[in-house]
Amino acid sequence: MTEPHFERQVDRSHMQVSDEVAIQIENMNKWYGQFHVLRDIDLTVQRGERIVIAGPSGSGKSTLIRCINRLEEHQQGKIIVDGIELTNDLKNIDKIRREVGMVFQHFNLFPHLTILENLTLAPIWVRKTPKKEAEATAMHYLEKVKIPEQADKYPGQLSGGQQQRVAIARSLCMKPRIMLFDEPTSALDPEMIKEVLDTMIELAEEGMTMLCVTHEMGFAQAVANRVIFMADGQIVEQNNPHDFFNNPKSERTQQFLSQILGH
Secondary structure: OOOOOOOOOOOOOOOOOOOOEEEEEEEEEEEEOOEEEEEEEEEEEEOOOEEEEEOOOOOOHHHHHHHHOOOOOOOEEEEEEOOEEOOOOHHHHHHHHHHEEEEOOOOOOOOOOOHHHHHHHHHHHOOOOOHHHHHHHHHHHHHHOOOHHHOOOOHHHOOHHHHHHHHHHHHHOOOOOEEEEEOOOOOOOHHHHHHHHHHHHHHHHOOOEEEEEOOOHHHHHHHOOEEEEEEOOEEEEEEOHHHHHHOOOOHHHHHHHHHHHOO
16 A cells, blocks of 8 residues: 655644543444444544544444534443543533534535624624624634635635635634544535645644544545544554555455555
């Protein structure tokens, strides 16, 4: 196997992984009715890690990260985020969601609100941030994702790539310590993918803890410190990008990489 190529140079100087545990998953299982969708998942994520989760459709990748902020409920095992265990306790769920940002495949912006209003809604209502402060924070993150001039427009007036960057900025306005990405580029045209990946790379360069479900293997090679391969609801293999791409151990991983990288 050869490593995928990624054009952009990535600055790793601030990509420090600490000993602090951000996410701990122990023997986690989930079913949809009779279908066992996640099987005996064990995963520890250190603060500052950038983890890419890869695998075929239906392998449980998206379900796994949706369990981390309780968008999906697990039936067995433990999920602990920032020292708080995810249970049915709504206060704990709320605390964790304040610390964990999520960006989806589809942008989920409110079409009847301006871009600025989309970004300030949660800080004002959830964090009780004063409106002026929320707007200043929103403009800061719109600058960060390089579309401050779109603040007064509506989502329907923006391209797909711009809307996804707004979705990332909206998550950042809640000041999360962890970011989850669920195939953030898969609904985009090829020319828009780079602008979204560039935004994600900048986040990684600043040391954000990130879990990203994606088929963008060049991004995984350039940014991740660990790549996880899932199949049939299980973690089959995980390794640093160099070894993952050059020396995959599992036959399932080898088959997947040969298909996705065209070898």
